[in-house]
Amino acid sequence: MIRVVIADDQALVRTGFRMILDETGDIVVAGEAADGLGALKVTARTEPDVVLMDVRMPGIDGIEATRRLRAAAPADRPPHVIILTTFDLDEYIYAGLHAGAAGFLLKDTLAVDLVTAVRTVAAGQNVAAPTVTRRLIKHFVDTAPRIVDTTGLAVLTVRERDVLALIAEGMSNQEIAERLYVTEGTVKTHVSRILAKLGLRDRIHAVIYAHQNGIA
Template identity: 55%
Template sequence: MSDRIRIMIADDQELVRYGMRLVLEAEPDIEVVGEAEDGASAVREAERLRPDVVLMDVRMPGVDGIEATRRITGLYPATRVLVLTTYDLDDYAFGALRAGASGFLLKDTRPAALTGAIRAVADGDAVVAPRVTAKLIELASPRLPGPDRHDAHSVLSVLTTREREVLQRIGEGETNGEIAERFFLSESTVKTHVGRILSKLGLRDRVQAVILAYDLGVVGR
């Protein structure tokens, strides 16, 4: 099928790759086109295969998942990266998000959530799990530079009041549905606001919006 989502799995554990392949190949719209056992081979295989989505472990020998993510998203922007992490590796996952990943999943994510996340990312969205996002920020924020309030005002001046409110809720990890309910809007209206925010601020996706919201102090640390 030409419309299948082409997936590459990058993980240094063969058993993990095998398990993910079994789960993904059971889906009619997903095709696993390759595997990589470390970051360097992930970059090489991404160049050769040009997959739609890479499932990327963060801790691998040699070139780790963060650097591999940076190289892949820099060289092949059409290829999206989903980071795989565990709670004790949240700091690594945050680094990968800064490197250009489109989201992150826990390694114990249920199969349905995994495939749903892959479809969302392949469709141009980003996967930001609210509770995990909060923990990522909690761990990573002490090492982030403090926001420059003057710069924050300058950056955010291009947004309307409503768009600033939506950006804050994005930073808090709320979904479009939750934002719509909070402000008594339709989900399509919220989606429009999100799209305008990304366009005005020059952001690639929702993940970058979360990071910017914290960097600028839109969301409290």
């Protein structure tokens, strides 16, 4: 069972998130908080796997709360934080990820995508809304040196390179499956192998790698 804490200063938002997560069967809301300080207290008390953290809250905001939460967490069991906000601003994106957030989603994210994000970060992976992913890609591609990793590329099969190129276009696993006429499960297998072979942490880094190596 995945344990989640919801931190948002709007009671209606917390209720909405709780209703969505309670319907899953494998996710339970362990606690709620209306501000950053409350988020720290309830997280320390309940030890959740995932914290849904709003940015703009009274007192300590979500970014600072995330930074403190990650700093105080046990090294072997740090809670994974998903930053949730209405505002798609660069300052929130970079500050949140630098504070140690595992993901950044907008509050208009579909219910199914929110649930998927919780499960994904609980498994130790990162997530980001498509708009966030595109901006992170642009940031890293524009600032990082373009170095072709010929050794890494050589270990990929032709189909894995195809999948990597489609990932770099911002396609989901379902969209890739439809494009290549394969099952979504097959795509997931290819993605896992690509990350393992290239030593990449998550999908975002796979996109950056693809752009830096001229695959996209």
